Amino acid sequence: xxxxxxxxxxxxSLSTYANDYTVGSGSEYKMVLNKSNTVHLAIYVSQSIFExxxxxxxxxxxxxLSPEMWQQFIFKMxxxxxxxxxxxxxxxxxxxxxxxxxxxxEAMIRKQDGITLDNFFFTKQKEIDKDKIKDETIEVAxxxxxxxxxxxxxxxxxxxxxxxxxxxxxxxVKLVSTSSKKDENNYTIELTTLISGVRPHINPDKxxxxxxxGADILSIKKH
Amino acid sequence: MKKILFAFILxxxxxxxxxxxxxxxxxxxxxxxxxxxxxxxxxxxxxxxxISNDQxxxxxxxxxxxxxxxxYQERRQQEQKIIEEINNED
Numbered sequence: 001x002x003x004x005x006x007x008x009x010x011x012x013s014l015s016t017y018a019n020d021y022t023v024g025s026g027s028e029y030k031m032v033l034n035k036s037n038t039v040h041l042a043i044y045v046s047q048s049i050f051e052x053x054x055x056x057x058x059x060x061x062x063x064x065l066s067p068e069m070w071q072q073f074i075f076k077m078x079x080x081x082x083x084x085x086x087x088x089x090x091x092x093x094x095x096x097x098x099x100x101x102x103x104x105x106e107a108m109i110r111k112q113d114g115i116t117l118d119n120f121f122f123t124k125q126k127e128i129d130k131d132k133i134k135d136e137t138i139e140v141a142x143x144x145x146x147x148x149x150x151x152x153x154x155x156x157x158x159x160x161x162x163x164x165x166x167x168x169x170x171x172x173v174k175l176v177s178t179s180s181k182k183d184e185n186n187y188t189i190e191l192t193t194l195i196s197g198v199r200p201h202i203n204p205d206k207x208x209x210x211x212x213x214g215a216d217i218l219s220i221k222k223h
Numbered sequence: 224m225k226k227i228l229f230a231f232i233l234x235x236x237x238x239x240x241x242x243x244x245x246x247x248x249x250x251x252x253x254x255x256x257x258x259x260x261x262x263x264x265x266x267x268x269x270x271x272x273x274i275s276n277d278q279x280x281x282x283x284x285x286x287x288x289x290x291x292x293x294x295y296q297e298r299r300q301q302e303q304k305i306i307e308e309i310n311n312e313d
């Protein structure tokens with residue numbers, strides 16, 4: 001499962017709206033990769049202390065041989081600054097790893113093809129509005145929701161996404177990514193339910209440095 | 224490796240059972256579906272020791288896990304065979 005996809009979701013949805021972040025609240029999604037592999041995806045607030053915001057994400061594929069994965073990102077909020085949110089720490093754990101491991105900063109910002117995290121670094125409302133298509137009411141598994149439809153294109157990849165301020169705190173309602181170049185960039189994400197009271201799985205204080213096994217799972221080179 | 228995989232399969236099945244029981248969907252005032260986890264984790268709700276001490280994993284579950292493990296092993300063998308064939312061709 002691609003780490004970059006999730007970075008996009010988090011950064012966009014969290015930086016667009018200034019919400020109250022209740023720990024344990026979030027959204028669950030059904031993600032379909034390449035029209036067949038279904039992933040249960042959940043994103044929720046893991047901590048909210050002063051300017052620090054923690055967001056955890058849970059993923060489990062319908063393929064029983066794929067491990068469950070948790071990822072947690074710590075954002076530093078800079079109200080009034082040029083960049084409202086900045087990722088300062090990242091952790092992950094799978095059901096095959098005994099304890100959570102730290103994701104190195106270089107791995108978080110590595111260059112990838114298509115639409116990536118830096119395409120969602122908005123500092124002004126008019127930058128976000130450039131991608132706006134129109135306001136739409138759409139029907140998803142969670143129900144009927146008033147949203148704003150946006151579209152981004154780059155390197156043969158197109159991402160259509162629907163955002164609703166009412167879907168606090170994650171805001172994302174639906175996302176459709178298509179690509180003629182890379183199969184892995186063909187996926188859809190749809191809101192299935194709003195969630196509350198979730199206990200985070202990862203405790204950053206008990207995390208370990210990235211191991212070789214962890215690096216292999218994330219497909220990154222270990223220095 | 225086999226042990227790890229087997230433990231993982233069991234864990235996955237076990238988790239699914241727990242969540243099927245515990246999670247009920249409701250609708251909030253906006254008409255949207257909501258779910259309250261009441262302080263529980265999503266996914267693995269217990270640690271590995273708790274799983275290994277639990278006696279509720281029945282034979283049917285173990286048989287299903289073994290079946291999945293066999294499928295996985297066969298798939299790996301086939302992949303290995305293809306890789307060897309390609310290497311030999313080269």
